[in-house]
Structure formats: structure tokens, C-alpha cells
Amino acid sequence: MTQRPSGPFRVGDRVQLTGPKGRLHTVTLRADGELHTHHGVLRHADLIGQPDGSVVANSGGHEYLALRPLLRDFVMSMPRGAAIVYPKDAAQILAEADIFPGATVVEAGVGSGALSLWILRAIGAEGRLVSFERRPEFAEVARANVETFTGAEPGNWDVVVGDLVESLPGAVEPASVDRVVLDMLAPWACIDVVADALTPGGVVVCYVATATQLSRVAEYIRGTGLFTEPDANETMVRGWHVEGLAVRPDHRMVAHTGFLVWARRLAPGAVPPEVKRRASKSSYGDEDVELWTPGAVGDRQITDKNLRKRVREAQKAADGARQAASQD
Numbered sequence: 602m603t604q605r606p607s608g609p610f611r612v613g614d615r616v617q618l619t620g621p622k623g624r625l626h627t628v629t630l631r632a633d634g635e636l637h638t639h640h641g642v643l644r645h646a647d648l649i650g651q652p653d654g655s656v657v658a659n660s661g662g663h664e665y666l667a668l669r670p671l672l673r674d675f676v677m678s679m680p681r682g683a684a685i686v687y688p689k690d691a692a693q694i695l696a697e698a699d700i701f702p703g704a705t706v707v708e709a710g711v712g713s714g715a716l717s718l719w720i721l722r723a724i725g726a727e728g729r730l731v732s733f734e735r736r737p738e739f740a741e742v743a744r745a746n747v748e749t750f751t752g753a754e755p756g757n758w759d760v761v762v763g764d765l766v767e768s769l770p771g772a773v774e775p776a777s778v779d780r781v782v783l784d785m786l787a788p789w790a791c792i793d794v795v796a797d798a799l800t801p802g803g804v805v806v807c808y809v810a811t812a813t814q815l816s817r818v819a820e821y822i823r824g825t826g827l828f829t830e831p832d833a834n835e836t837m838v839r840g841w842h843v844e845g846l847a848v849r850p851d852h853r854m855v856a857h858t859g860f861l862v863w864a865r866r867l868a869p870g871a872v873p874p875e876v877k878r879r880a881s882k883s884s885y886g887d888e889d890v891e892l893w894t895p896g897a898v899g900d901r902q903i904t905d906k907n908l909r910k911r912v913r914e915a916q917k918a919a920d921g922a923r924q925a926a927s928q929d
């Protein structure tokens with residue numbers, strides 16, 4: 602069972618150390634572990650038993666602030682195969698999809714597993730998450746990342762390697778899924794199988810990077826007649842510098858990550874009383890859009906060599922976490 606991320610540091614805990622000049626190091630605590638830097642050696646034993654948020658010195662007298670990483674720290678620094686959902690968007694996805702403790706949730710694609718971690722936390726031990734990923738190497742990165750953060754692969758999480766359109770009907774009963782989250786290039790291609798899997802009143806949320814994808818998936822959802830009117834939004838978070846009288850927005854921010862589009866599954870045969878007025882051009886044919894390739898929507902692709910490196914990094918971190926946990 603996963604231990605609470607609080608209390609004094611224990612063997613097996615991941616700890617983020619902020620050292621001289623703000624340099625960050627993340628270690629998994631082992632009874633005989635040591636962090637070697639050119640500033641000296643920090644013994645893990647000096648941290649074990651100390652409260653979270655302690656400051657400890659290494660052999661050279663340099664001080665390190667030790668904190669357990671929060672989920673948002675972990676997802677931002679974990680090995681990535683595919684681009685991750687940023688914490689600000691993950692929080693909104695949980696809210697718009699109304700993901701609740703005990704929910705049965707389907708997610709595709711799993712990518713690097715960032716969103717999986719947020720969903721697993723929100724559904725709790727009573728919930729069930731089924732994540733689909735068509736690229737086996739990405740599924741491996743995601744599995745390793747989730748195991749590194751949680752300490753063990755959660756028993757209520759299934760990763761299905763395959764395309765959602767082909768795999769979803771065989772993986773879940775029709776009308777049995779509470780929530781579906783799609784983070785992929787062409788979510789419209791999955792809406793029909795998602796409609797079959799969702800329970801009446803269930804929610805589908807799509808996270809897309811471009812306005813052209815946003816339009817296409819919203820029109821597709823509307824065109825099925827099986828959902829409520831789709832809603833859409835984007836989340837911009839602007840950090841603030843707060844120091845003395847210098848209280849102002851940060852000079853730089855992440856201006857764009859993605860858009861959310863969401864709708865609810867209607868009961869079979871239901872026709873909502875009010876339908877929004879159609880836009881002048883209500884649908885798009887394939888000839889209207891460029892081919893939906895990663896390049897066409899400006900998606901940066903990881904090379905096979907880099908991806909193999911990420912798989913090794915993620916698995917090494919998971920091995921470390923497993924070894925440390927077995928020493929506990």
C-alpha cells in the first residue's frame with residue numbers, strides 16, 4: 602500500500618534537495634545511500650527520520666533543503682516520451698470531467714503518464730482507471746513513472762496497449778464508464794466508441810493543442826446527437842512576483858498549452874429541449890483541413906533514440922524506487 606507523503610523521511614521516500622545556488626537533486630532514500638556532488642557527500646542516513654522541510658549539511662558543510670516532491674514537481678521533472686498535460690490543465694480536466702472518488706475512468710493516450718497520476722489520485726483506491734496507449738514504449742514510460750511516484754503499480758490501474766477505437770469495446774462493458782479523457786491528436790476518431798462506453802450522464806473531456814482540433818472535435822461531438830452541447834475553454838495561469846513593494850505579474854509565462862472541450866452523454870434516444878443556434882459553417886469535410894499529422898499541427902516528435910533513452914531513465918528510476926522500498 603502506498604504510504605502517506607508526510608511525516609519524517611523514511612527509506613524509499615523520494616526527496617527533492619535544493620542545494621547551493623538553488624540546484625535541484627532528487628534522491629530515493631536508502632539506508633546506505635549517498636549523494637555525491639563536487640560540494641561533498643550528503644548521507645541519506647542524515648535525512649532519514651528528519652521532518653519534511655529539514656535543512657541538512659553535507660561533508661563540505663554545504664546546506665540542502667529537503668522536501669518530498671509534490672505531484673506537480675514530479676510530473677514536470679519525470680522522463681517524458683510524449684508531451685505531458687501540465688498541472689494547470691490537469692487540475693481543470695479533473696474539474697470539468699468531474700472526476701470523483703470511486704469513478705470508473707477511461708483515458709487515452711497514456712503518453713508519459715502525467716494525467717494518469719492525477720486521475721489515480723482523484724479516483725482513490727475505490728475507483729478504476731483504464732488507460733489506452735497505442736505506442737508500447739510510451740506505455741512503458743508511463744508505467745515506470747507511475748510506479749516511481751506511487752511506489753508500486755496501482756492495482757486499480759490497467760494499461761491497454763492498443764488503439765482506443767479498436768481496444769475500448771473489448772475492454773469495458775457498454776454504458777459502464779463514468780468519465781473519459783482524450784489527450785491525442787485526433788480525438789474525433791474515438792467519439793463513437795466513447796459514446797458506447799459512457800454511462801448516461803457521463804462526461805467526455807478532450808484536451809487538444811490547436812484551435813483547428815478544438816473545432817473539429819466539438820463539431821463531431823455535436824453531430825452525433827448523443828451528447829449535450831460541447832463546451833470549451835483554455836486555462837492561462839500567470840505567476841506573480843511578491844516581494845516587498847515589488848508585487849507584480851511575472852515577466853514571462855506559459856502562454857499556451859491546450860484547450861479543453863467537454864460534453865455529457867445523453868440517455869439513449871433523448872433529444873435535449875434546447876439546441877444552440879448552429880454556426881454558419883457547421884461541419885468540416887476532410888478536404889477542409891490539412892492531413893491531421895503531428896507535423897501539420899506543430900507537434901514536436903521525439904526521435905526513436907531519445908525515446909529509448911527516456912524508457913531507460915524511467916525504468917532506472919522505478920528500479921531505484923523498488924530496491925529502496927524492498928530495503929524498508
Ligand SMILES: C[S@@+](CC[C@H](N)C(=O)[O-])C[C@H]1O[C@@H](n2cnc3c(N)ncnc32)[C@H](O)[C@@H]1O
Pocket residue numbers: 683684685686709710711712713714715716717733734735736739763764765766784785786787791
Ligand atoms: C500527448 S500524449 C498524452 C500525454 C498524457 N496525457 C500525459 O499527461 O502524459 C498523446 C498520446 O496519445 C497516443 N494516442 C494517440 N491516438 C491514440 C489512440 N487512438 N489510441 C491510443 N493512444 C493514442 C499517442 O501515442 C501519445 O502517446
